Each structure stands twice: as C-alpha cells, then as structure tokens.
Amino acid sequence: MKIAIIGAGNVGASCASLLTCKSVCEQIALIDINANLAKAKALDLSHMAAILDLDIKINGSDDYELLRDFDIVVITAGFARKDGQSREDLAKANASIVSQSAAQIAKFAPNSIIIVVTNPLDLMVYVALNASKFKPNKVIGMAGELDSGRLKFQISSQLNTNVTNCNAICLGMHNDSMICQKSSMKVGEKALSDVLSDEDIQGIIHRSRTSGAKIVELMGTSAFYGPAAGVLKLCQSIKNESNNTLVCSVCDDSLIPTGRVVKLDKNGLKEIVEPNLTNEEEAKLQNSIDNLILFINTIYK
Numbered sequence: 001m002k003i004a005i006i007g008a009g010n011v012g013a014s015c016a017s018l019l020t021c022k023s024v025c026e027q028i029a030l031i032d033i034n035a036n037l038a039k040a041k042a043l044d045l046s047h048m049a050a051i052l053d054l055d056i057k058i059n060g061s062d063d064y065e066l067l068r069d070f071d072i073v074v075i076t077a078g079f080a081r082k083d084g085q086s087r088e089d090l091a092k093a094n095a096s097i098v099s100q101s102a103a104q105i106a107k108f109a110p111n112s113i114i115i116v117v118t119n120p121l122d123l124m125v126y127v128a129l130n131a132s133k134f135k136p137n138k139v140i141g142m143a144g145e146l147d148s149g150r151l152k153f154q155i156s157s158q159l160n161t162n163v164t165n166c167n168a169i170c171l172g173m174h175n176d177s178m179i180c181q182k183s184s185m186k187v188g189e190k191a192l193s194d195v196l197s198d199e200d201i202q203g204i205i206h207r208s209r210t211s212g213a214k215i216v217e218l219m220g221t222s223a224f225y226g227p228a229a230g231v232l233k234l235c236q237s238i239k240n241e242s243n244n245t246l247v248c249s250v251c252d253d254s255l256i257p258t259g260r261v262v263k264l265d266k267n268g269l270k271e272i273v274e275p276n277l278t279n280e281e282e283a284k285l286q287n288s289i290d291n292l293i294l295f296i297n298t299i300y301k
Ligand SMILES: NC(=O)c1ccc[n+]([C@@H]2O[C@H](COP(=O)([O-])OP(=O)(O)OC[C@H]3O[C@@H](n4cnc5c(N)ncnc54)[C@H](O)[C@@H]3O)[C@@H](O)[C@H]2O)c1
Pocket: 006, 007, 008, 009, 010, 011, 012, 031, 032, 033, 034, 037, 076, 077, 078, 079, 080, 081, 094, 097, 100, 101, 116, 117, 118, 119, 120, 121, 142, 143, 146, 174, 221, 222, 223, 224, 227
C-alpha cells in the first residue's frame, strides 16, 4: 500500500511517523507547498525507519507527480484559525487549498481514497468531494475518532480506570455541536449513567469538548499526535478491511458530510451503521447538518 500526505506540518508529519512505525504501507509521499520542509521531513523519517529496521520508501516534494497511483491520500494542508480571523475567512482560505489538492489527487491518483483532516472538517470533506469529483465512498473525513478518543480518555480519568475498559462515541460535526452519544458511554459492560451522576457525565462531556482548545491554549497550536492516531486507524481499517466500526465524516444520500458510525474497506466507505440516537440527539444532529448546509451556501456564494 502507498500512502501520500499533503501538508508536511505538525499533523502531516505525525501521520507519516505513525504510519511508518506501524508499517502500514511500503511507500509514503509527503507533499507540501514548502518543498524543502517536505524533503527534510521525508529524510528525517527515512532515517527513523532505518534505525528501526523498517523497509519503507519515504519521499518529499512540492510536486503532486509524487503521488501518482497512490492508494490513499491524506489532506492535512491548511491553516488553523488565527487571532481575529472569522470562521468564514478560515473556511474560504482552507477551501481553496483543499480544492486545489483534491483536483491534483484526481489527476494523479484517480483511484485513491481521500482522507481529509483539514478544518473545518465536515465542510472540507464537502469541498474535496466536489473538487475531486470522486464517488462519495472515496472521500472520508477524520475527526470522530479523535473526538471519541478524547471522550474515552476523560471517562477513564474520571473513574481512574484503564482507557481500554472505556467506550464512547462522538458523532455529528467536528465542532461545538458534536454529539457525545450518551448510550455509547460505557465502562466495562456497565452504562456510564449507572456508575456516575448526570452532573459528572456533563463534566466529562464538557472537558472532552474543550480539550482541543485546551491544547491550543497551552501550546499555541492545535493537536497533532491524537489526529495522527485517528488517521492511522482509518488507514489500517481500509488496508485490513476489518469489520470494526469507526466514526468518520462521510456522506449519506443527502451528500452532506457529517460524523457517522461506519465500516471501511479497500473501496473506502463500505457501510454506514445506524447509531440508535435518542430523539434529542437526532434533533441536534439534524440542526448541525442544517447549519453546515447554510455554511456551504455562504462559502460557495
Ligand atoms: N480533523 C481534525 O481532527 C484535525 C485535528 C488537528 C488539526 N486539524 C487541521 O489540520 C490542518 C493542519 O494542521 P497542522 O497543525 O498540521 O498545521 P501546520 O501549519 O503545522 O501544517 C500545515 C502545512 O500545510 C502546508 N500547506 C499550506 N498550503 C498548502 C498547499 N496549498 N499545498 C500543500 N501544502 C500546503 C503548510 O506549508 C504546512 O506545512 C489545520 O487545518 C488544522 O485545523 C484537523
């Protein structure tokens, strides 16, 4: 398997590092508008692979030719929101980058699967889908695995128990309207609501929702190890065609992307699994989809 990553910054390079260490593919291409950065990181990662006795070819460039006939292309190119910048201005700047990238992917790797990471995530999945003209099953956004992982971490911290003992799912948009599905929150076989008060659960949800912002506050830039782990899980699922469910931003028949429970295979999206939402969660999800449609209309006007 050959995996290309567009954007050799924090998220892109962390993805390349994890994919290398976990031997998910035989080749990695790093593409960045800053050719020297892409080349330098590819060289550093190649040294890392040599030290670890991993036979993997890693190249960097600003030339999209490098990803010719690759199987998966991860888009991480783009900006994080700057002080004073509106959500719309950021969305327009990143939409331009993602749409140029997606058009190049369609040219050089027309049979690939695109994994979008650039924010605002669900909107960027829509942009990549439109610019690549790929079928909807071939364009997948990574965010739900990150949000769900953060929620699992908060549950395990609150209960002082192993994270592997905890389960939780975050659905919907990768923004403040994300839905932390109450019925999915479990510790062992027990529902979290049998173990903790509603107030404690609300605290967990709040800390989970704000944990991305906390990282920005502490470090001045957004997270990258967690997002890279999410990308790794998507690539492993595509490669292994495992029957595991993941949360990814994908389109249903409405062609509006949002975080849904899915199964992936070598063709990308294999199946959307019905999440069993409460009426309240269903209404919240519909509301955030309506907001995304309004946002799409603003960006494309
Ligand atoms: N989906 C998620 O859960 C999630 C999580 C974290 C970050 N993100 C998003 O990922 C994106 C990247 O974050 P980062 O921390 O890696 O940023 P970064 O600034 O470290 O890296 C971005 C890279 O993109 C490159 N780039 C810019 N324009 C380009 C173009 N036209 N073609 C090719 N490369 C280009 C830059 O040179 C830079 O190296 C941001 O939009 C961020 O908000 C998403």
